[in-house]
C-alpha cells in the first residue's frame with residue numbers, strides 16, 4: 012500500500028518528478044505527519060482505507076444487499092457545506108480577484124497558511140493523491156496532486172476524479188506541470204489523543220493563488236472545500252487557465268438529446284448549487300420518442316473545435332449530488348446509479364435495515380430512522396432526517412444513460428446553453444436570448460435564491476453570473492469580457508443558442524407553476540425546435556418566450572393556467588428586476604464590459620416602449 016515512514020519517503024522519493032518530490036518533502040516537513048502514503052488508486056487500497064475508516068468510526072458500512080460496497084459518513088455539524096466567506100483568491104493585485112471574491116495579499120496569506128499548516132498533520136497519515144481532471148490522454152491533460160490528511164478525501168477523490176499510479180507515471184513521463192493542492196482537516200493528534208469521527212477545525216481557509224495555480228485548504232473535510240479537484244481546481248483555478256488559454260471552465264451539466272427524427276443535440280446548463288443540474292443531467296424525458304443521455308452534472312470545460320464549434324468535456328469521474336429530493340419518481344436514473352453501490356453518502360439518514368434515506372427519496376416516510384446527527388428519528392421529530400446539503404458520491408460510469416461520448420477527450424459540440432436559477436417570481440419558465448451578446452447579458456445577470464450548498468442564509472435572492480459567483484477565479488468583469496471575446500473564436504453560425512430557464516416559479520397560490528424534473532424535457536424540446544426554427548414564440552422585452560401552443564403539453568396533468576403563470580412576463584416584476592440588475596452592474600465599476608451596459612440600456616428601452 013505504499014505506507015512509508017516520513018524519513019524514508021523524503022530520502023527515497025516515491026516519484027522521479029523532481030518538482031513533486033521536492034513539494035512532498037517540503038509539505039511533510041511543514042505538517043509533520045506520522046507517515047506518508049502515496050495513493051495508487053487501486054481497489055485493494057480503497058478496500059483497506061474504507062475498512063480502516065469503518066474501524067475508526069468515520070464510515071458506516073451499509074447493508075451490502077441494499078447498497079453494495081457503500082458507506083455513510085457523518086460530518087461535524089459545523090462542517091456541512093462550502094464556506095464562501097472563508098474562500099479566497101489571492102492574486103498579486105487585488106483588482107485581479109474582482110469584487111466577487113475575498114482577497115488577501117499573497118505574502119500575508121502565505122504567512123497565515125504556513126502557521127496553520129505547521130504541524131497540522133501530526134499523528135495522522137499524509138496521503139499524496141496524483142490526479143487528472145479530464146482524460147489522461149487529452150491533448151493537454153490537466154494534472155493535480157492533492158496532499159491530504161483525510162482518508163475520506165482519498166476515498167471520495169477516487170470516485171470523483173482519475174487518481175493514482177497511472178496518473179503519476181504520466182506526470183513523470185511528460186515532466187508535466189501539476190496543480191499543487193494541499194489539504195488538512197486542521198486537527199493534529201498529540202500522543203494519547205483519541206481521534207473523532209470527523210476531525211475538522213473551527214477555523215477554515217480555502218485559498219487559491221491563481222498566478223502560481225496552487226490551492227491550500229485548511230480546516231474542513233467537506234465536499235467542495237476538501238475534494239480539491241472539484242470546485243477549487245476544475246472551476247476556480249481552471250477558469251484562470253481557461254482565460255489565459257482561450258477556453259471556458261464552467262459550472263454546467265452536459266446533456267445529449269436525441270429527437271424522434273434521430274437527430275442529436277447537446278445542451279449545457281449552468282444553474283447555481285442545488286438548483287437542478289444533476290437532475291437535468293439525468294433527465295428521464297416524459298415526451299414520447301425523445302432520448303436523453305448524460306455527459307456531466309456539475310463541471311464543463313469547453314473549447315472551440317477546428318470548425319469554430321464549441322466542444323464540451325466533463326473533467327470529473329463521479330457525481331457528488333444533492334441527496335434530498337432525489338427519488339425514484341423525480342430522478343430514477345440517479346437512484347439506479349446509486350443502487351449499484353460503490354458510493355459514499357454524507358449526512359444522510361440511516362434506515363433500520365442498514366440502508367440510507369433522505370427527504371424525497373420515497374413517497375412513504377420510514378417510521379423510524381437514525382438521523383444525520385446520529386439521533387433516533389421519527390416523522391414526528393419535527394426536523395429533516397437528512398441534512399439539506401447531504402450528498403451521494405457515485406461513479407459516473409454507473410449511470411445507465413451515460414453517453415459513450417463522455418469518454419471522448421474531444422468532447423461534444425454544444426448546440427444550446429441554458430442559464431437558470433431558483434426564482435419564485437419574475438423569471439419565466441424559458442426565454443430565448445435575442446442573440447449571443449444578449450445571452451451573455453442573461454448569464455451575467457442570472458439570479459437565484461441561495462441554498463444549503465453553501466453556509467449562510469438560505470432563500471435570499473442574489474446575482475450569480477453564469478452560476479459561477481463562488482467559482483470565478485479572477486475579476487468578474489474580465490470574466491464577462493472573456494465570454495464576449497470568445498465569440499470571435501467561434502464560427503458565428505455554430506455558436507450555441509442561449510436560453511434562460513426557471514423551474515422554480517410559484518403560482519399565486521404558492522405551489523410550483525411548473526412540475527419540473529422529467530417534464531423539463533418539454534422545455535428542452537421547445538428550445539431545440541427554436542434552434543431548428545420550427546417553434547413559435549412571443550417577442551417580449553426580455554427575449555422570446557413560448558406561446559402556450561408552442562410548448563408540447565400533451566399528457567401533462569397540469570392546469571394550462573399554471574403554465575401560463577410560469578410563462579408570464581410581468582412588467583411590474585421587471586421594474587424591480589431592472590433595479591436589481593442596475594445595482595448589480597454598478598458593483599462591477601470600470602470592469603463592466605461596455606457591451607453589457609449597452610444590453611441593459613436596450614432592455615430598459617424595450618420595456619419603456621412595451
Ligand code: GTP
Pocket residue numbers: 282283284285286287288289290291308309331332333334335336337341464514515523526527528531
Ligand atoms: P450542486 O450539486 O450543488 O451543484 O446542485 P445541482 O445544481 O446539481 O442541483 P440538483 O439537481 O441536485 O437539485 C437540487 C435540488 O433541487 C434537489 O432537491 C432537487 O430535487 C431540486 N430540483 C431539481 N430539479 C428540479 C425541478 O425541475 N423542479 C423542482 N421543483 N425542484 C427541482
Ligand code: SPV
Pocket residue numbers: 092093233234235236241242283284285309331464465
Ligand atoms: C456545489 O456546491 O456546487 C456542489 C457541491 O456541487 S460542492 O462539491 O460542495 O461544491
Ligand code: MN
Pocket residue numbers: 262283284285309
Ligand atoms: Mn455544483
